Amino acid sequence: MSSWRTKVLPPLLAIVFALLLSAIALIISGADPLTAYGTMVGQLFKGSTAVDTVNLATVYYLAGLAVAIGFQMNLFNIGVEGQYRFAAVTAAIAGGALDLPPVIHTVVILLVALVAGAAYAAIPAILKVTRGVSEVISTIMLNSIVGGIVAFLINPDMFGVLTGNNLATKPIAPSGHVPGIPLGSATLFGFVVIAALIGVGYWFMLNRTRFGFELKASGESPTAAAAGGVNAKKMALVAMLVSGAVAGLIAMPELLGRDYNYGITSTQMYGFTGIAVALLGRNHPGGIALGALLWAFLDKSAVSLEQIHVSKEIATIMQGIIVLSVVVAYEVVRRADLAAEQRRVGRALAGNGRKGSSVAEGGAV
């Protein structure tokens, strides 16, 4: 099995490496790296930054999980972005239009979001399975289409409401909200709990269910999976739909915990961040959580850099370097570890009666 080294060492190395490289970028831009890093960490304890970081990390976590489900079988669902925005606008419209008792109202909105996300992911999934269209291409195009769909649906002629200058869906009644947890001056999204439960569910699915095994097997070796009776087309279809369904929840923490409507100013790009977070977390539910927290921290504390006259884009540079280093570091450590494992097995079996000198019987390689 992979040792603690394979799991912990690569991200640590990558973060240290990223800090060093970013320091160079900071020095070039004329700032003192230590002051800059100190300011960023210090910002975490000011005002509501810590709670904001966790709130944003909740969103990133869901995005990371959605992407990771596809990654497990080498499906590159770039369309998480489109799927979550489609689900968000659909769920916001449904939530605003419905009048239901508390809890039930929330559950219905979440179900609508799940189904809408899966439905939008069904398009690339069906195209891939029936026509062999690459999911990368089709989801990128669907991402671009979703902007038009959102604009169309929140038009006042359709379901939109014009409030001041802002065009958005009809607000969801309090019965549909997910109550927050007040912490000091800020409020923690109640959705944090739901996201954690989804993370546990993802772990269980991956490690304890037949579906999870078939998903991993298809990703590791499509040929071995096929010989083992895994239906590749069915897996691609189901993985894409599940990925889309989870993507459908990405906007829910903000929709049901803060904004209560979805409009043209609602934040975008969470789906793309999810790709980076899933890469950082190596598709592991715990890793994705750490990746999401790190990413959210960099996003939230970057604003503090402007106080010391450092461009906050330095945080973006750091994020980029971290992802690249993590990918490289994992691969390096993985190879070293496999070689070490082979040597270890060889040593453990040395003198165990294996003759190396006998002629290979039909030994082809």
Added chain:
Amino acid sequence: MSTSESPAEAAPDRGVPAVELTGITKRFPGVVANSDVNLTVARGEVHALCGENGAGKSTLMKILYGMQQPDEGSIAINGEPVKLRNPQDAIKAGIGMVHQHFMLADNLTVGENVFLGAENLHGIGRAARARLAKLAERTGLRAAPDTLLEELGVADRQRVEIVKVLYRGAKIIILDEPTAVLVPQEVDALFDTVRAMQAEDYTFLFISHKLDEVRAIADTVTVIRRGTTVGTADPKTITSRQLAEMMVGSELPSPETRESTVTDRDVLRLKDIRLSVEGSERNILDDISLTVHAGEVLGIAGVEGNGQTELVETIMGMRKATGGTIELVEHDGVAHDLTKLGTLARREAGIGYIAEDRTRHSLLLTQPLWTNRILGYQSRKPVSNGQLLDIAAVREDTRRIVEEYDVRTPGIDVPAAALSGGNQQKLIVGRELSGEPVLLVASHPTRGVDVGAQALIWEQIRQARADGLAVVLVSADLDELIGLSDTIRVMLRGRLVSSADPATVTPQELGSAMTGAGAEESEKDTDAEGGATE
């Protein structure tokens, strides 16, 4: 490089040998691919290297071409000892290799393909073109240098490959199964070219397992078997029969396995199975009908690429037959039609599967052994209760397999990739014999495994057969086929062409039937082996 300009006639034993391999041994984890190989190739001769698939020919040629380094032994080119660390070293030493699968870019022209990577020899201008024209004439390549490669036929592509190695200054040319892709007329033309070039002092190493071709072109033939050279002969004096005997060996496994356990209860029935692929007129499988009984091992003999792989994958449902039916008969005699079922349903019906390439089809290499136990059994006890996996039971059962099948491993948590080939295969055999299969489909079950593992795997198959298991055995190892099988069918070009009784057949007879030697029909079938996939 070589010196003398005197045209070389077919006469070995003159002067310094062009290639001399001494005591070459190459080990891979758990496998010895070459063991103490000695090979001497005289200058200016066509030297054939013969042997069954998996005998170690390709490993040896990879060593000579610098793609792999030998663990022991030495290489001398034109009398000078050399170390070939990579193909560049080999090219510098004057060795060129024409691969069986061409290494050419379809979207480049003939000229570009030849010059690519060798620009520093003659540039890409007039000098290069003049050199190319000269070599094209020598090899009979008639295509203009500006023709796109994709417009050329197979024979011309091969000539481009030959020109490519000549352009890089090769005087010793390795032809790796060059006739496998050619029709007979093209083979004749190739041989004419080879003879003409031989007269210009080029040396050829010709790899083949087609005896008639070897006899037609070679001056000397060296036979390699089970990783080592068994002898060198003059093809003019040796008979095909003697050559076949050298290739497949003549010792047979002990006959004690011969007591028949065959019953008259059908287990697997194939009827008129056909498999065709788009873009090929010839069916890969053509009207295959066979029946396997409980307690019977049905051996399928054949030179690789004649449809055995496809037959196995069709039985397993990994390929969909174009026509025909596949039935599995239950204990109570009720036939279960598998034709429309997927692989998992067929496995659930009671088929175990030992795939030909274990790393591609039987294992998840980076996953621990116990995870590999799940593969193919994810829907059944003890692995799962429907949708949920029972990890404790899986681990328990993996420990049982490790114990019963003598898988040498420090534990069940090591990744499959860390085990040697033989131990990987023992794990697979153990897995596929779990879950009470009624039929085992075994493709080259002992390929690339060490002697100890081979004996154990054979023993397990014999035991299961005695318990009433039906087995379809595909193997290139004739000793294995004859030793284990109750019935042998020979496969040639997608058809079952003949049967043999393993109690009386000799490896030589089987070898002749497989290679089509003596059977003239193979000469007439112009499609060669081109339609078969890897």
